[in-house]
Amino acid sequence: MKNYKFRLSTFALLCFSTVAFYSCSSDDNSDTSDPIPTENPLNLAPNYTVDRSKLVFIKPDLKHFTNPNLQWKVIEQKNVVKDSLISQDTQLDFVALKDGKYTIAVEAKDNKTTVNQEFDIIVQKESQPYSSKITKVFEYRPSYGQYVNKLPKYEEGDTQETMNQKAEDNLVNDKMITLGGFGGYVIFGFDHTIVNVPGKRDFRVLGNAFPNSSEPGIVMLAYDKNQNGKPDDDEWYEIKGSEYANPKTIHNYEITFYKPSAKLDAINKGFDEYIKYKNNQGEEGYKAKNSYHNQSYYPLWINEESITFKGSKLPNNATDIGGNGNNWKLPAYEYGYVDNHPKYHDESAFDIAWAIDKQGNSVKLPGIDFIKVYNAMDQEAGWFGETSTEVVGAWDLHEKGINIETRK
Structure with a gap:
């Protein structure tokens, strides 16, 4: 076993552009090919500078290792701080909420060699204050629904780009947009990374829920891992809400809605056979149009004759408590969804630590740059109409100065 140990001294940090060599030893003298450099073996800079x-x-640089294991730790005043292990990935993706100097210790190890090295990350205060709210809508694509084309308002000639902008204008100013029925979604971002702070909830998504009127949407998270400024399909993780393991939750649900004819759109009254649908559970039929909203329920800027949405479908929560179709109750789920509890309730706030991957495994994200919310309900409640998730805005709780403990 080879064992290399390195320490970045203050003198080296101030005076040299390479990491100072501290000590080197080997207990395997038989392997002398392509030796690891004694100075800066991982090819790391002595310090990195970034805004908070x-x-x-x-x-x-791991070319000298075979399937190495890495550990990255934060060192503070030469002592390892509590929960200092921040990553075990081959690349460190680092973000800090507070400015200052962070000394990082990294260990790279395979079955022959161990290297330990230290360097500093200088986190400086941003030159322009961050916004605590949404600053960009990347895509707004609602499903069918009685508020579609109204929240925000569609006008003839609008395109996907102009509707994205209208949704952005609403959300930046904490004004409502509808996601329509199942699968309708919005993707938005911020002018900074929302930091994953241990033990705290990190962000809030505002809806318009009130007691017994819950229309839950699932939250997806991404951080800009490839640094291209866009939320890419392979970067998403799901907030694991209370119903994730509910046997009535249908994962990998898929439904297609078909564009109604202009003749049907022109009928200014309620009727049952309006928008045709077909799902991957062997069901097909029609979604109704009610008498309260007469505009088209299909997003008019989408030219395709059908739209398909995929995701997890939560169990139905609507109950006709009066038995005559006039009094509907839609109770909230416990936690983990948008438009589920009132917008200033603690359960409208989310912890990035609740994120899971596609296999349902917990993941440790340094922070997030993008959020996607989609409607996870496919149900109608009489005169109340389709269950449609609404979004009113989103906040970085740390930038807002709001301190909410995570769930125990």
Whole structure:
């Protein structure tokens, strides 16, 4: 076993551009081919500079290792702080909420060699204050629904780009948009990374829920891992809500809605056979149009004759408590969904630590740059109409100065 140990001294940090070599030893003298450099073996800079709440990506040179295991730790005043292990990935994706100097210790190890090295990350205060709210809508694509084309308002000639902008204008100003029926979604971002702070909830998504009127939407998270400024399909993780393991939750649900004819859209009254649908559970039929909203329920800027949505379908929560179709109750689920509890309730706030991957495994994200919310309900409640998730805005709780403990 080879064992290399390195320490970045203050003198080296101030005076040299390479990481100072501290000591080197080997207990395997038989392997002398392509030796690891004694100075800066991982090819890391002595220090990195980044604004607070911005990601910095640090990739060591691992060409001398075979399937190495890595551990990255934060060192504070030469003592390891509590929960100092921040990553075990081959690349460190680092973000800090507070400015200051962070000394990082990295260990790279395979079955022959161990290297330990230290360096500093200098986190500085941003030159322009961050917004605590949404600053960008990347895509707004609602499903069918009685408020579609109204929240925000469609006008003839609007395109996907102009509707994205209208949704952005609403959300930046904490004004409502509808996601329509199942699968309708919005993707938005911020002018900084929302930091994953241990033990705290990190962000809030505002809806318009009130007691016994819950229309839950699922939350997806992403951080800009490839640094292209866009939320890419392979970067998403799901907030694991209370109903994730409910046997009535249908994962990998898929439904297609078909564009109604202009003749049907022109009928200014309620009727049952309006928008045709077909799902992957062997069901097909029609979604109704009610007498309260006469505009088209199909997003008019979408030219395709059908739209398909995929995701997890939560169990129905609507009950006709009067038995005559006039009094509907839609109770909230416990936690983990948008438009589920009132917008200033603690359960409208989310912890990034609740994120899971596609296999349902917990993941440790440094922070997030993008959020996607989609409607996870496919049900109608009489005169109340389709269950449609609404979004009113989103906040970085740390930038707002709001301190909410995570769930125990």
